[in-house]
Amino acid sequence: MSYDILVIGGGIAGASFAGAMACQGAKVLVCERTPAFSDRVRGEALIPWGVEEAERLGVHQYLLENCGNVVQWWSTGEVRRDLFATTRAGHGFLDFYHPEMQQCLLNRAAQAGAKIWRPAEVVEVTPGEVPSAIIRCGDTAHRASARLIVAADGRGSRMRQISGFSCRRDEPCMEIAGVLHRNLAIAEDTAELVLNATRQELAIFLPLGEKRYRSYFARRRDRQIRLSGAGDAGIFLRCCIGSGAPAEWFEAAEAIGPLASFDGADHWVPHPHRNGIVLIGDAAAASDPTYGCGLALSLRDARVLRDQLVADNQWDRAADAYAEEHDGYYAAIHEVHSWWRRLFFETGPTAEEMRSRALPKITEDPDRIPDFIGLGPETPRDEATRRRFFGDD
Numbered sequence: 422m423s424y425d426i427l428v429i430g431g432g433i434a435g436a437s438f439a440g441a442m443a444c445q446g447a448k449v450l451v452c453e454r455t456p457a458f459s460d461r462v463r464g465e466a467l468i469p470w471g472v473e474e475a476e477r478l479g480v481h482q483y484l485l486e487n488c489g490n491v492v493q494w495w496s497t498g499e500v501r502r503d504l505f506a507t508t509r510a511g512h513g514f515l516d517f518y519h520p521e522m523q524q525c526l527l528n529r530a531a532q533a534g535a536k537i538w539r540p541a542e543v544v545e546v547t548p549g550e551v552p553s554a555i556i557r558c559g560d561t562a563h564r565a566s567a568r569l570i571v572a573a574d575g576r577g578s579r580m581r582q583i584s585g586f587s588c589r590r591d592e593p594c595m596e597i598a599g600v601l602h603r604n605l606a607i608a609e610d611t612a613e614l615v616l617n618a619t620r621q622e623l624a625i626f627l628p629l630g631e632k633r634y635r636s637y638f639a640r641r642r643d644r645q646i647r648l649s650g651a652g653d654a655g656i657f658l659r660c661c662i663g664s665g666a667p668a669e670w671f672e673a674a675e676a677i678g679p680l681a682s683f684d685g686a687d688h689w690v691p692h693p694h695r696n697g698i699v700l701i702g703d704a705a706a707a708s709d710p711t712y713g714c715g716l717a718l719s720l721r722d723a724r725v726l727r728d729q730l731v732a733d734n735q736w737d738r739a740a741d742a743y744a745e746e747h748d749g750y751y752a753a754i755h756e757v758h759s760w761w762r763r764l765f766f767e768t769g770p771t772a773e774e775m776r777s778r779a780l781p782k783i784t785e786d787p788d789r790i791p792d793f794i795g796l797g798p799e800t801p802r803d804e805a806t807r808r809r810f811f812g813d814d
Contacts, residue, residue, distance in 0.1 A: 422565040425567060426439070426442055428451045428573060429580050431526075432575065433523065433716055435573030437719075438701060441478050441479065441480075441727040442727060443530060443534040444534075445730075449534070449536065450538065450567070451530060451535050453538070453539040455539070460601060462683070465519050466515075467484075469504055469512040471716055474721045478720060478724045488517045492611065493513045495514070495794065496612065497614045500787050504794075508794075508795040513610075516630070517629060543556050543557075544562070548584060548698050551566050552566070553570075571726070574704055575704060576707040580704065581700055584698045585695070586690045588688055589689055594641065594762055595640070595686075597638070598657055598660075599636065600681075601636075602675065603634070604674055606669055606671075610628070613625070621640065622639060623638075637710075639711050651680065687706070688706075690706065701722035703719065706755075712761065714754055714793065722743075729742045751798075753802060754793065
């Protein structure tokens, strides 16, 4: 029961990292708590800089062939952006049904040589130079040790708590509701964003292939009606149409998944490594889903940790290097998102004055908006860029 790496969680971060390290010859055990992945209303758009990370991890082609839907166009009302022509690597979105994506990546990890225990619950973790964990499979408990334990158990990470990490949180701002639709009247190669700054709300529609679309509606938390269950499906559609989405998009729409709401505020762990335990994905930093960077951040975590471990056989030092790099690129994304939050979703006379100055300039020149979809953490965020975005130039 001794491994190089024990991965807790078989989602996008855990499975992609496990597969990447198994490909490097590491002895990897993955513990996934659920017997099967289910639709829980999560992110399903890998934006262009995240597709680059998937390529660097070696999972892009696998996702494309097994569950991915390529989206060329990013539509924001009158502005229709050709992502193939305007991103640094010529990528669009890669969208997928979340449970299918998780299973694909877990299958790939197993094909690469990782051992998968499922359903398996990690009930105790002992940090240290040789960390270990107690894993319950049915009525049997096992103790496994590893050179490194990697916790990838999501936004509500239990491993983060029991391993002693401190977590910081933004004040809640947006409440997000989502549902899976079939037969929206939207092109299957186009992601649609409807942003209503006057009402501080937005709607996003992501084509997943096979006439399936993930639909989201987000509004300031202090104005949101929490939507949940089939009985609120009509309210959800009225909210989307009220934000500015054309009513004809929904004439033949059918809800084929659960409707659920969640709080979108960021929370993160500074330096997500201590005593042989490393956090990746949403366990390390959960980015506000309003901005769509969560899956891309998860893949960057997996890629950066892999690269550091491959480059330095002193894994404690390598994990520290990952944690330092993670702090930098997460902080960059967090700052740019805070600009968006301030301009589009703050309320009051000061916010209204700011929008009256900035939005006409953005309408005239959409390139004033920092391109975090295409560039991610490398998005320019100097003072000149900030002033241009807020219309202060």
